Amino acid sequence: QLQLQESGPGLVKPSETLSLTCTVSGGSISSTSYYWGWIRQSPGKGLEWIGHIYYSGSTYYNPSLKSRVTISIDTSKNQFSLKLTSVSAADTAVYYCAREWDQRAFDIWGQGTMVTVSS
């Protein structure tokens, strides 16, 4: 059974870079059928799609974050990663990684990791 697990610091200082990794287990990240994405949810708020990556490295980012976001993939480690630069308190959120299948739906999610931006 495929599982996703986010990892990374839970506390990031303002203006620094948020870095998270999603480890995929129970299946290959190199499948041609899926994209791998990041979604966040601010406390008490709704869901915001950050972007996604294909196994080939092709990416698409939400234009609202595009200038600060990089998503990368390491097929040898079955992992993909998120970097968000110049963070502020507005970036405090639970960050989820998720599998996006060909119906453009997120069918498998990680448990989420809370990231707080604070000095």
Add this chain to the structure above:
Amino acid sequence: DIQVTQSPSSLSASVGDRVTITCRTSQNIGRYLNWYQQKPGKAPKLLIYAASSFQTGVPSRFSAAESGTNFTLTISSLQPEDFATYYCQPSYSTPYTFGQGTKLEIK
């Protein structure tokens, strides 16, 4: 970008009630809309994809429909485990957006 308006934002209902949640999109997106259920402290769970196709294991009391730019999720007879927040997600094109959410609470 495709905008979506989800209503109501909250809903109070009793076990056994029938409830309907609606999402309206800013343009015609065909059947490219998904529904998720989220319980406190948990990741969202995909319930329905492509407007009315069920993910494995979703109870039959859930149903979904599409008519133009209007999409509905109906729960025919609420069960205690259905009290959660529900989100729609238009998936016609990136950047993906999500509805604002409907918090379904026990009356």
